[in-house]
Amino acid sequence: MRVLVTGGVRSGKSRHAEGLLVDAEHVTYIAPGRPADGSDPDWDARVALHRGRRPAHWRTVETTDVAGAVREADGTVLVDCLGTWLVAVLDDGLWDATSRAAHDAVDARVTELCDALAAQQESIVVTNEVGLGVVPSHRSGMLFRDLLGMVNQRVAVVCDEVHLVIAGRVLRI
Numbered sequence: 001m002r003v004l005v006t007g008g009v010r011s012g013k014s015r016h017a018e019g020l021l022v023d024a025e026h027v028t029y030i031a032p033g034r035p036a037d038g039s040d041p042d043w044d045a046r047v048a049l050h051r052g053r054r055p056a057h058w059r060t061v062e063t064t065d066v067a068g069a070v071r072e073a074d075g076t077v078l079v080d081c082l083g084t085w086l087v088a089v090l091d092d093g094l095w096d097a098t099s100r101a102a103h104d105a106v107d108a109r110v111t112e113l114c115d116a117l118a119a120q121q122e123s124i125v126v127t128n129e130v131g132l133g134v135v136p137s138h139r140s141g142m143l144f145r146d147l148l149g150m151v152n153q154r155v156a157v158v159c160d161e162v163h164l165v166i167a168g169r170v171l172r173i
Contacts, residue, residue, distance in 0.1 A: 001122055004156050006129045007165035014080050016165050017124045018053060024122075026075025027058040032066045033084025050080070064088040067112035076122040082155065083128035086148050095140060106147050110154045118158045127152050129164065 003020065007013040021027050031050070038044065054060065058078075061069045066085055070077050079085075089109055094102040117123055129152070130145045156162050162173040 001161070002117060002120065002159040003124050003161045003163060004152070004159040005124060005126045005163045005165060006152060008129055008132070011165045012168035013126050013128075013165045014050060015053070015168075016163065016170055017078060017080060017126045020124055021076055021078060024076045025057070027055075028069070028073035028075060028077050029054055029058045029060045030066055030069045030073070030077060030079045031060060031062045031084075032064050032079065032088060033081070035062050064092075067109070067116040070113070070116035070120055070123065073120070077117075077120055077124070079123070079125045081126040081128060082151055083130075083148060086144065086151060090144070090147075095143070099143060099146075102143060103147065103150070106151065110151050114154055114158045117155065125155055125159070127155070 003017075005013050005017045005020075031047075033047075035047065051060075059074070061073075063069050064085060066079055070079070086106065089106055090102065094105055097105070117125065128148060130148050133145075136142045136145055164171040164173060
């Protein structure tokens with residue numbers, strides 16, 4: 001089973017995704033955001049919280065090559081989260097690219113990711129739901145929102161279920 005877990009910031013998405021795997025023996029946890037590095041205490045605390053919740057027997061891979069990590073994973077895969085992955089992809093010189101160039105570059109990476117996920121028997125992918133908020137007033141916000149919306153739709157196609165988490169409550173779609 002492949003499940004996409006989406007919801008707003010601090011909605012309980014990660015906790016729900018981790019709970020789906022409570023009985024799994026072999027889990028590869030893929031963390032595609034920037035690692036804790038001491039430059040941002042708030043981010044470092046958030047990373048530490050996530051690390052502290054993971055069972056000791058889970059294997060953790062911190063990488064922006066999510067497709068490669070999914071292909072190499074042993075057992076069930078948990079990717080947390082596509083929003084931080086997209087920021088890392090955009091940080092690789094795409095924030096200032098034309099919208100078309102950024103879309104094409106992200107689209108190619110998403111194709112790789114979807115192919116890898118489709119070949120994976122069991123996976124949970126966490127992402128942010130950005131389609132329920134206000135229209136961003138800055139280009140970077142609009143670019144992120146539009147691209148993550150596309151990423152979420154493409155990944156949802158290869159998943160068997162989508163779980164929307166709101167205030168800790170789960171709606172299975």
